[in-house]
Amino acid sequence: MTSVVVKDVSLSFGAYDVLKELNLDVPEGEFLVLLGPSGCGKSTLLNCIAGLLDVSDGQIFIKGKNVTWEEPKDRGIGMVFQSYALYPQMTVEGNLSFGLKTAGMAKDEIARRIARAAEILQIEPLLKRKPAALSGGQRQRVAIGRALVRDVDVFLFDEPLSNLDAKLRSELRVEIKRLHQKLANTMIYVTHDQIEAMTLADRIAVMRGGVIQQLDAPQVIYNRPVNRFVAGFLGSPGMNFLDGEIEGGAEPAFAIAGAKIPLDRYGFDAVAAPGKAVLGIRPEHIALGDVARAMPFSADAGVELVEPMGSDTLVWTKLGGQGFAFRVEAERHLASGDQLRIGFDPARASLFDGQSGNRI
Amino acid sequence: MTSVVVKDVSLSFGAYDVLKELNLDVPEGEFLVLLGPSGCGKSTLLNCIAGLLDVSDGQIFIKGKNVTWEEPKDRGIGMVFQSYALYPQMTVEGNLSFGLKTAGMAKDEIARRIARAAEILQIEPLLKRKPAALSGGQRQRVAIGRALVRDVDVFLFDEPLSNLDAKLRSELRVEIKRLHQKLANTMIYVTHDQIEAMTLADRIAVMRGGVIQQLDAPQVIYNRPVNRFVAGFLGSPGMNFLDGEIEGGAEPAFAIAGAKIPLDRYGFDAVAAPGKAVLGIRPEHIALGDVARAMPFSADAGVELVEPMGSDTLVWTKLGGQGFAFRVEAERHLASGDQLRIGFDPARASLFDGQSGNRI
Amino acid sequence: TDLEVTHWWTSGGEAAAVAELAKAFDATGNKWIDGAIAGSGDIARPIMISRITGGDPMGATQFNHGRQAEELVQAGLMRDFTELAEKEGWTKFIHPKSLLDGCTLDGKIYCVPVNIHSQQWLWLSNKAFADAGVAVPKNWDEFVAAAPALEKAGVVPLAIGQQPWQTTLAFQVILVALAGPETFQKVFGDKDATLAAGAEMAKVFAAADQARNMSAKSNVQEWNQATSLVINGKAGGQIMGDWAQGEFQVAGQVAGKDYTCLPGLGVNEIISTGGDAFYFPKQTDPEKAKAQEALASVMLSPATQVAFNLKKGSLPVRGDVDLNAANDCMKKGLEILAKGNIIPAPDQLMSADGVTQVNDLFVEFFANKELSAADAQKRFAEIIAAAD
Amino acid sequence: MTPMYQGRPSRLFRNLNAKIASIPMILTALVIFVGGTAWTVFYSFTNSKLLPRASFVGLEQYERLWATPRWLTAVENIAIYGVCTLVFSLVIGFLLAALMDQKIRFENTFRTIFLYPFALSFIVTGLAWQWILNPNFGIQQVVRNLGWTSFTFDPLYDADIVIYGILIAGLWQGTGLIMCLMLAGLRGIDADIWKAARVDGIPTWKTYVFIVIPMMRPVLVTTLVIIASGIVKVYDLVVAQTSGGPGIASEVPAKYVYNYMFLAQNLGQGFAASTMMLLSVVIVVVPWAYLEFGGKRRHG
């Protein structure tokens, strides 16, 4: 059963269209991540679902009920914000109980729910404190708790972890994942951190300019991006892009300056019309030395820059005159100026149309 | 030849000591990164070097000259700030030239320098624009340019990339590295992003509470952290820490609940006194399956949570009842509940004293 | 019944006079609630008018005799006292008749005149002239001639306050005195612009020019501060209405001995019969209405008239009261009044709008030495031509 | 599954509470400011005297207005006073703020000293300065007593400079607040900008003039509004200090309006003058207000 349905929703601020006839179906219990660059309309979409913004057109259904014109509180949603948005003058307990009290819930039921949320989120010792006396991670836990006590069907998260430092972020990420496993609620989660998106999501919706570009499981999006934008947006270090031309014929190949990459192993989506195209290959899919030589395509390259990242190392070279990076284990000691053989399997690459940027 | 020397520098705001008798020698041409958690005094130290804060005690030398009491502009330094600190109402060109004009430099020399900086940073097309019309990355480039035109000996960066999104951050990181290779100036760079620290630094100074914990090459700091703080601060996903006890005797071992990790291959720094200790091992140093079985230590573990991160996947298990994560390639398909064998080589681990947290 | 009475009588002599009215009113078993607003009618009048038009009228309020309240009456906001006036026979004892005319609109009487104020007085400080070693002048020309001597002795010849109405007053007094009452009537009453631009008036403007030179060093605001300069012998004289008398009295000075008064500047012994009158806004409460009647009667009763006017330094509106207690100057005024050498006050002849414009002109004239007498006259003629 | 399309509910009743709560504001805006203004403009074309009367005389009141020396003086005065107040308030306010921003000691004391006049009414301010500028008692006399017997400083009694005498008092009363606003603005500027300028070797004054002041636009706008609205309204101060004197040398439009409406009992004339004032306000303010609040941007 679908939990949240967004149907042909448009939203404009004055003359500026932020969302354009957007459609989205979220099945019950799914963890959906909205991913996209800043300003693409993620928060706007979330706010529309929450009822905090009035849509210009279209409808929104939650649990099969048309809630387009419902008040936020009547939609069965809970929301967590990047800035925590805790009520600064209330204690943690006050923050958790505010909504319930407003709804006129019985005292003991409130206490029960707070106890449960506090236990799940391990914030029992903090209940009497004010938000100012909490660390960032604790604050965000309280903010999640505020959604939790309301016993809602759908959780909406708007970049809940962006204000935290890297370490806390990865910790809380795991906690949110665990929470989802435990509650099995529908969750819609906005982020522009692709690690978060990849690790948390059942499905990811990559947005750009108010339009969903691709909506699919993380691995699909990572490995088979539908267009160059999605390909470039996911992955860090980012995908390498090589500009070149497709040569048709019996043995299709991708020609760049000084090299030809055979495309017979590549699984074309569309017909491979000869012409300008872009080949994308992820840095971790590139092999070195002998392994490289065994690959369907390999070439010699000189090391330009070495970026050790601790767990592994990023190496910058040039291929056909174009910047090209690949990843090696941290143990591999390379230095600028080294010459080596690199190669990859075109089956793992992505080919995009030179004009439209769409996958071919 | 040393370029920047910080000698016994202390600094306090009122009764609060931010820097405590800090010493630092930076050889000419080195790229030194100051890394540490928020509030540890990184910016303060940088400001002392720049002359923007008066030290309470100690001396600062730049190029062998005692500049403790010099004005910032006379120290031969350029500085780049996290918030860019561009002069908003001047064009890019104005931003670059304002300092030079004030210093009374000849027109054509100014033009020459701006042209050079613009070329190096590839901001020629932006020269006539105002900062408000630039993207974050472009702004930061202009800010770097402002230091560049001044032709200084030492570049000081205070978290120059923190305000940028992940993609831009990694791009500019590479550019800064290239800039350093080209100019061969001394650069002191503050960050709390460890990827930046690892990739950029010739040496990293890890700070905490106004004291430098470890000052060494990135790989050394990554692989042989001097204490638990440094170990935990670097690396993402973070190092696994297992609490246990060192058992002395002929065959020293590290005992955790239900398992014993042999320490004969571990290179002790100090004498291995039996007692409480912490063993740290990085997620990427853990092997699976048959490889694991071949390791000096291996054990069975159940998969609790799988976090696919695109390029690779993080798997959470328990070892001796303690949370334990390891990294596998993205192709390896694991799911919660899977049982598998994990193992590692204690030679790659780090052992810390249970009390002091220092490496043993 | 409590009855609120607003007025702008706050200087020493005035306040003492008001006290007499209040005393007499309180004696009727009612209560006088004093609503004094300080700072001359200019400040007080807007407030009074706002309150009347705003629908929260006071029990009674002072206005200058004349056209100031005309429109309020026309709008039906003021109480008609014709009945009471007939019963008490106001027309019989109120003297001169013109006073009641000012209260009459379409044959109905709307106000109670309480005093006669004449403006045409020159008050001289005997001490100042003694100090300067010249005789106390007997008319305007002598006064002008004595000015240099006064100045040499460090005395300001002529004290004039900065408030607009004071300079206008000085001008009008000079006009009546030097050009005669007919000219005055023609100019202000008939709005004869040709005459206003003529040679007769040029003389007046020349005299005004002299007055402005003589008053150049007088920098006080209120009229009674100017009077106080005269009282202290710091100024030679002041052209001011008879209300200045109250100040001399409060200061314990004796007419003829300490100060001298010259009605009509000693040239044309004529006085205007302006004055203060009380208007009674319509009240809904019948009790209040009764109290209003009581107040009106009390104000006109002979005893009150005497007590009030002695304190105020003005002349009573009744021809039939005994004023033995009156001093030298007041007696002079009564004589002139008896002779019938009277003219109406400009307030009665001209609307407030016209008066204000004339005020503006003379304020400017007295302050701005650049404005020549001839130019001022030209502008004066224009205002007269446009006035209604 | 696509449930039935539900019609959009009436716009009027969304956020009903907010609309109810805004009623006082809407009423004030419509009835008082728009209604009152329209009423005033309407009657400015009549020859109303003491009471408003709808008997039209066309532009007569305006013709008379612009032929009246007193009005012309008032306009000239407000122009001088306005420009000077604007310039001096901004300059003095900014200089004081800049000095206060130098991490000085006794900042609170100084700030209180500069700000306290703002607590006093214009009536009080006017009286105090009238007293100090009085040539017989005040500064002039004191300096003369010190030996400079020819020293003359009597702005309130000299028609040519009286408006500056009023300015002195006006600035005394108002600059404290401007200083506070500017100080808040200065403190709001990113400290990194200052650091960058120091590293660039830019002298302090240059940093202020070329970098900081241009960055203070929002504060300057607020300040300008406050100063400008004060200028148009200046009335009490003049009344208390000079009553428009000497002569009509310190007349201001607001006083002209008041005098003609109530003293001269010529409402039509007063309204015509009001309308002229409103017109100038509208010409200056409306474009600004439109830019500042005219919709699009959320945080004004």
Place this chain on the structure above:
Amino acid sequence: MAAVAPAASSAGGLVGPSGPRPRRTFSRRNIFIYGTLFVVAIYYLLPLYVMVVTSLKGMPEIRFGNIFSPPVEITFEPWVKAWSTACTGLNCDGLSRGFWNSVRITVPSVFLSIAIASVNGYALANWRFKGAEVFFTVLVVGAFIPYQVMLYPIVIVLREIGLYGSLWGLVLVHTIFGMPILTLLFRNYFASLPEELFKAARVDGAGFWTIYLRIMLPMSLPIFVVAIILQVTGIWNDFLFGVVYTKPDTYPMTVQLNNIVNAVQGVKEYNVNMAATLLTGLVPLVIYFVSGKLFVRGIAAGAVKG
């Protein structure tokens, strides 16, 4: 070469300057700053000084001495007179009566105007609806309209709703004229609070008033302080409305002050006038001295973020 440069790094004595840069207390910069501030402070303090000093002198001393000299003989007579015996017309109870009237006028006016303006500002900042900005723009433009212009229309409005001359009429007038600037302040302040707080409360089911009372109000102390200070001083100091829209037994203190100062009886009693002036200004002055710091903070929060 190596001998010269790393002189510092080689262990050894201190070379050259060390520690904090020496700062002279009497540097030219400090002399300039404090000198200027001092001179300006004198300009600001002078009137207060003159008022205080004059109010403590007897009339003879005023006539012959100079206004800046301290009183030879301190007398509190003028204060007593100003407070309790100075006359206007027949009423000789000085300012004392006006004081309580002022309190009675100020308290409800301040309360009502701030209550309304803060709700307005809140509605404008958080619950924008079509047309709201238009009304608001009109309102702000209204801040520029001289009061004199509005005097007459308001007389009519008050008359029509039957509040003319009552205390509530005056309260209403103060509320109306306080509205533009206060609404602007509150709107800016509420807009500067994180919008997400408001959204969170809405998701929690709080309505317009609940959010205002439970979430916004507790966070708005600084701006309330500013509003209270502005209104208390503005209303306390008001003369025009006080005199036009009240009657003698409810005249506020400023009207009494005007009466005392302008009711000249012979010579101006400058000492009494000054004492009366000071007494009238006392309430706002005390408020400023006490809460100046909060005021500045609130100004920064409400005014600067334009």
